[in-house]
C-alpha cells in the first residue's frame with residue numbers, strides 16, 4: 001500500500017464515519033458508531049494494522065495520517081454526544097415540566113401556635129399539681145352551658161352571655177368552658193375516682209359580641225375545678241391561683257381580687273393582674289385602667305355541686321376560668337387579641 005491509497009481510504013472512511021454520526025439518533029446510536037469506527041476492533045484501528053505494509057520511511061507519515069483522521073472523528077463524535085445529551089435533557093424537562101437543577105424555594109419549619117404552646121405549658125403545670133385534663137364538646141346543651149351552672153332561663157346572667165344558638169332548640173356554641181365542671185364531676189363520680197377531684201378543661205369558647213382589641217368572637221379558656229370533702233376555702237383558692245400565675249409568668253405578679261358575680265360560684269371574684277404592657281400606666285389593652293381582668297374565680301355554688309352529683313352538704317370546692325387568649329397577649333406583648341386567630345403568617349412567624 002502506498003500513501004496515496006491510504007489517504008483515499010482514510011478519506012472514504014472519515015466521510016462514512018461523519019455520515020454515520022450525522023444519522024445516529026441519540027446517545028446509544030452514537031455509542032454504536034464509536035464502537036464501529038474507534039473501538040478496539042473498529043475500522044480505524046484496522047487501518048493501523050496496515051501500517052506494517054508500508055516502507056519504513058513512509059510508516060511514520062502513514063501513522064500520522066491515520067491518527068489525525070481518528071482524532072477528527074473522535075472530536076466529531078464527542079461534539080455529537082454533547083448535543084444528544086442536551087437534547088435528551090431538554091426533552092426530559094419538557095416532559096416533567098420542571099427543572100431539577102434549579103434550587104428549590106426555602107421551606108420554613110413550622111412552629112406551634114402561641115396559644116397551643118401556652119395551653120400545653122399550663123397543662124403540664126396543672127398535671128404536676130395533680131390535676132386531670134378534661135375536654136368537653138364545643139356545641140353544648142343549654143342544660144350544661146346554663147341550667148346546671150345555676151343560670152336558669154329567666155336569670156339575668158344569661159343576658160351577659162351573647163350566645164350563638166344553633167337551629168336545634170336547646171343547643172348552642174358553649175359560651176365558656178364551665179359546662180365541663182358539671183360533666184367532669186359526673187365523670188369523676190361515675191369512674192369512682194378518689195377525692196379530691198382536681199381537673200382543668202382547656203378549649204375554645206364562642207361569644208356573639210362586638211369584636212375589639214380585647215374581645216374576639218372565638219377565644220380560648222381554661223376551666224379549673226377542685227372539689228373535696230368540706231371545707232375548701234378561699235385560702236385554698238388564692239394559694240392555687242398564686243401558684244398558677246407564678247408558673248405562667250415565672251415571677252410574682254401583682255394581683256387584686258374584686259368581688260365578681262358569676263352564678264356558678266358563691267362568693268365569686270375577679271382576679272386582676274397589673275397590666276404587663278404598660279406596667280399600670282394605662283394603655284389600650286388594659287383600657288387605660290392599668291389592670292387586666294385575668295380570671296374569674298370563686299367557691300363552687302352548692303347548686304352546681306348538686307348538678308354534678310356531689311352532696312353540697314358534704315362537699316365544697318373552688319373553680320376558676322383562665323382566659324388563655326388574654327394570657328398569650330399579656331405574656332408576648334400582643335396588643336390586639338384579634339391577631340391570634342387572624343391566620344396572618346407574618347404574625348405567627350414572630351413566634352418561631
Ligand SMILES: [Zn+2]
Nearest residue numbers: 275278283286
Ligand atoms: Zn396597659
